[in-house]
Amino acid sequence: MAETSASVEERAGMKTAQELADLEKLSATYEPDVNGPLVGQLQSSKILEAEYAGADPVYVRKTAALSPKYSNYRTIRGDGNCGWRALAFGYFELLLRTGDEKFIQNEMDRLKSLCSWMNEVGMSEYLYEDFVEETIELLKTISQSPAIDNPYDDTPVVEAFNRDDASNAIITHLKLLVSAHLRLHPDAYEAFIETSIEDYRSSQIEPYGVQIDHLGVKALVDVLFIPAGLVVEISYLDRSESDEVNVHKFEDESAPPKVTPAEDEAQKTLRMLYRPGHYDLIYKNGDLAPARIPVSYSATAAATTEGGVRVSMMLGTEYTRNPFCSSVFSSQVFTGGGGFDLCEEGYPGLLRGSTGSGLGSTDAMNKGKIDDAYTKLFKHSHYNTSHYQNVNFQPEMWSPQD
Amino acid sequence: MSVSTAASTPTPGASSAPSVTKRLQKELMKLMMSPTPGISAFPDDPSNLLKWTGTIDGPDGTYFAGKTFKLSFSFPADYPLQPPTVLFKTPMFHPNVDMSGRICLDILKDKWSAVYDTQSILLSLQSLLGEPNNKSPLNGQAAQLWDEDPKEYKRLLEKRHQEAE
Structure with missing residues (x-):
């Protein structure tokens, strides 16, 4: 760009006023890709x-x-x-x-x-x-x-x-x-x-x-x-x-x-x-694509109030930050069974159903928020061969019944 | 909104977006509810909010004192992202106004902002009358006479002003 305008200026030195005006008009009205959408699709x-x-x-x-x-x-x-x-x-x-x-x-x-x-x-x-x-x-x-x-x-x-x-x-x-x-x-x-x-x-x-x-x-x-x-x-x-x-x-x-x-x-x-x-x-x-359950960004100042994420019940370790970042987590949940406590408002409506056994006393259970986490976790885990190493896999578009 | 009377009339200016109309109705309300002495503006035709006529009184202590100047406002369809085109309709003799009434003022060009309105334009023009930018004149003669020959400036301004009648 810089080169172009510099060379244009150089040549412009030899141009007539009319040519200059035309040139100026051209550059003033030039707009790249004006026909595309304001914001395109991925x-x-x-x-x-x-x-x-x-x-x-x-x-x-x-x-x-x-x-x-x-x-x-x-x-x-x-x-x-x-x-x-x-x-x-x-x-x-x-x-x-x-x-x-x-x-x-x-x-x-x-x-x-x-x-x-x-x-x-x-x-x-x-x-x-x-x-x-x-x-x-x-x-x-x-x-x-x-x-x-x-x-x-x-x-x-x-x-x-x-x-x-x-x-x-x-x-x-x-x-x-x-x-x-x-x-x-x-x-x-x-x-x-x-x-x-x-x-x-x-x-x-x-x-x-x-x-x-x-x-x-x-x-x-x-x-x-x-x-x-x-x-x-x-x-x-x-x-x-x-x-x-x-x-x-x-x-x-x-x-x-x-x-x-x-x-x-x-x-x-x-x-x-x-x-x-x-x-x-x-x-x-x-x-x-979520490689894990996307939960609340509790790490930011905005969301540090109630409902800090805890998985202590299940893993025996207390994570004060986003526990689902841990790759350990999904496999442990998976193999060990277990429950977890989702961040307040973190992922409403996501979980339905069946994994609660033995964990009925967690806060999350009482709030009825553990639903199909099991399925969800399975979907996102590498046990799910449908997407393992498949870069185009979109978990949200896939249902296990398919 | 209290502008329901205006909203009930047929959609003004076939091509104008709803946001332009909404915005201009607000500006009109503001001008009517809290008028500023020395300036005024109103749509030419209630069915087309994109064309207005404004007036400014010449500020006291300037060549323009005691005179009133008419201006035309033409608002683009993407107003207020873009400024309106403003022209002096009353013949003018001023360093930053040409013989056709075109105005050289940065806020009407490359320093336009969506938080300027008709009222702020009129106020800026009013102060431009008393404080011209003589460095980039549209009317060289006016710029030269402004400081050098007030008597001649006054005479030429009067002459131009009489063309209005």
Whole structure:
């Protein structure tokens, strides 16, 4: 991109005013992939490899190395808002995937309370409330049945993000929120800006259709993702000399070293693919299909209240964190039989039936929440030959009777 | 919502999205419920909320004091993501307004934000009258005379203003 515009400028030096005007008009109206959906369906990342098959060897090498690691790919329309839209969509998708109603409701409360920032910088409530409303509506939708019962079914989020009004309202809300954040916390960002916070937010953040830059991504991650315990990483697919995409992770710099199990973190990471001037989304295989029962992300501050996850009854060890991360767990349950205590609200309606024997006294039993965990665990375990090492297997779509 | 009277009329502007209508109805309510002295705005035709006419009074202590200026507002279908097109309808002599009434103001172009409204545009234009940006003039003569020859500026402004009648 940079090379192209530089050479265009060079040649432009010899052009007539008319030619210049034409050129300017062309570049001003150029929009990549304007006909695609605002947010596309999941596709295989092999498509990327095919797309670059005839390209520069650097791209061929990098895309070939990409697909074994990142199984899936989702396009975002190149309308100048792709970075904002990719991050906004990814946020909702990650929240839905937690399958944790309470966690999503906490996020809803948090975002409502952040409206005070917008008031503080003098934005009129009557002008921003319609945008906020769309964000809250979608959070409501994904925190309730039927969406929450199928946290790996992205349909509700994809549909909302393909409705112009909802999609644009949500990114406008986020833009206003980031703008207010920048103005209220200038110290953290000022050093990276050549002009002023005021000029930056009014020319780079608030206007619709202006591509998000690195600092904008950082500010949005600081406002939206880090407080929710979510991680954002960008993989750069460019001409730089390396064999793989370069990955940059946005993390909470003030946080203590990570204790979250890697697997758990994978479930909470939004991955963006950056090609000069454009953002799409990519996914690792583990992001999309539950390798285990997805329970409440109790590790995050939002969900540490009642209902901390305990499996002490059965395993004799008390896990204060997400017990289902443990690979030991599924096999022990399986071989030893036994019960467990699901996180409060963690996975409502999932379990029906038969494994309760001998464990009738656990809290979870009393709440009637142990249902077909046995079946569920079997489905996800490697004893289930239907999906063992089958990357395309989707447990939610499969029933043992088939 | 208290805008039910407007909502009961046929859908204005065939191509306008519901959100545009909703937003413009809110702005209209706001302007009517709490009018700001020195500015006004109203839709030209109740069946089309996408076209408005606004007025601003020239600020005291400026060349424009005592005069009222008319403007046209044309809202795009994706308003408020994009700004309206605003033109001076009253002939104007100002460094940042050209002879056709086109205005050079950043908030109407690359610094537009969805939390600006008709009222904030009118207020910004009113302050632009008293504080022009002489560095990037649309009307070079006006920019030059602004500081150098107030008497001549005044004369040319009066001349332009009389074209209105």
